[in-house]
Amino acid sequence: MADEGGDKPKAAYHHGDLSRALVEAAVGIIAAEGVDALTLRGVGQRVGVSRTALYRHFDDKAALLEAVALEGFRLVRRDLEAALEAAGGRGSDPMAALAEAYVGFGMGHPSHYRTMFGPSLKNRERNPALKAAGRAAFHVLTRAITEGQVAGRLASGDPDRIAQVVWSTLHGIVALGGDGQFGGGSPAPEAGPALTPFAASVLLSGLVVRPEEGPGQSRS
């Protein structure tokens, strides 16, 4: 998989790419048992390696988690860009497409997502690659909003600010476990369509009554 040349400069005793194997093991453990059940000993054991082998590839337990988060930010950026491109080709609404892609990523990769935004990640500012990957993912949102403004679909206003509000909403849906069981609210949890498209429509159209509509329309 590595395209650094024909020889294997990093060939380890037991693995071709121990670093990647360790990240995958961490993701697997987080998915199966939760973030705080993640143990360096457990990671090593899952890969078939001593507990301390990991220190040849990562400074810290924190560094391992940063690697998981970095992968997550790259994945979500890729998903957002793919969704945006697909929406443009099909002529569907870009905001709804981005919302679905973002929430879909969060629900589909909970280990990555919790690591990306969990409290175990304290060095988000100290790790330049992580910061850059986060910014790159966020920039897909900003760009989509700018394009919507240029096209006359979206009202004017600072695109970064707008993107922050949109991102906050989508993050909240993922973090609070929306689109499935909302823990503390619904007295009637019997299905109904998912929350994300509704959230997108609220962000686009707002909650107030329109003069030309009057109260009584039930949106989606």
Added chain:
Amino acid sequence: MADEGGDKPKAAYHHGDLSRALVEAAVGIIAAEGVDALTLRGVGQRVGVSRTALYRHFDDKAALLEAVALEGFRLVRRDLEAALEAAGGRGSDPMAALAEAYVGFGMGHPSHYRTMFGPSLKNRERNPALKAAGRAAFHVLTRAITEGQVAGRLASGDPDRIAQVVWSTLHGIVALGGDGQFGGGSPAPEAGPALTPFAASVLLSGLVVRPEEGPGQSRS
């Protein structure tokens, strides 16, 4: 402070209310050093008690954190209700008032907030008091939305669903550190008004261009 009667049925050797002292110590440590720096030994030491004294009041480290979260849910509910009442009296917008109150709580009580929604809290469904307190806080939002619909200010639609979107947005702002430094986006972090009122206006009015307005108006 206890109003269970004149005698002190729970009078401990060192404290009148060790349980509360332990919760306060936990909050203090989380605020000062972060959630995963919280140690039962450290809590005991801060209160001036042995490491294991805590087990007379809480089953677990998890139970201590649940107590912190419970306090948080009660505090935020109180803040939301106060804001709603004040807004009604002053005739200002209830949604904006709730948004300010919620984000203000999150920014003002980060230890509580992170505990309420952090991964250390896994028994959110198992703890009935915690679940009820969360539902009670959420219900303030739902009620405000229903009242807005009755008054003809807000468009119709399932109040729970709408409240979930609003809550998600507000939670996202707090969790992503909005209203201050957004980590990954703003290339121009030079102040500007805070994010919360803008988010409230987006939720109310939406992002699309209105026919009667046209592009060009810059909201707040």
Added chain:
DNA sequence: ACCTGAACACCGTTCAAGT
């Protein structure tokens, strides 16, 4: 009843030693 110290099975991290 409430508190304590010793003890148990863990954990992250370091380090001299192996190939």
Added chain:
DNA sequence: ACCTGAACACCGTTCAAGT
């Protein structure tokens, strides 16, 4: 270079023992 086992200073939790 990469990996290993022993060791260190921690941690949550249990439990017999104190007052």
